[in-house]
Amino acid sequence: MKRSSGFTLIEIMVALAIITIALGAIIESTTASNRNLQYLRDRSIASWIAANELARVRARREWNSRSNRQGSVEMAGREWRWKMQIRKTDDPDMRRIEVQVYEEGKDSEPLARITGFTGRL
Secondary structure: OOOOOOOOHHHHHHHHHHHHHHHHHHHHHHHHHHHHHHHHHHHHHHHHHHHHHHHHHHHHOOOOOOEEEEEEEEEOOEEEEEEEEEEEOOOOOEEEEEEEEEEOOOOOOOOEEEEEEEEOO
């Protein structure tokens, strides 16, 4: 009795199961990497916005003892909201400025937060 060469149905099913599991793992890994990339991109953009707002206050040479401000800005084709707090420090000639940036419509946790100081000129 001569046996035919080739794969049996069980061998093909096992191979397909292994390929399916491997492809599922690859797709999950790619999806997670893509989410992380988007999150890091958003954090980078938010950091640039925070640094821009801090630089804007310094460039205008504004001098406030206390102030809360907020606004919105468009960057990278999206809207972002920022909140700024200007507070006194122990040094009467210095002010502490904190800027927080949020994605529009998501005020739960800031994507970026930057703190700087400015002095009276």
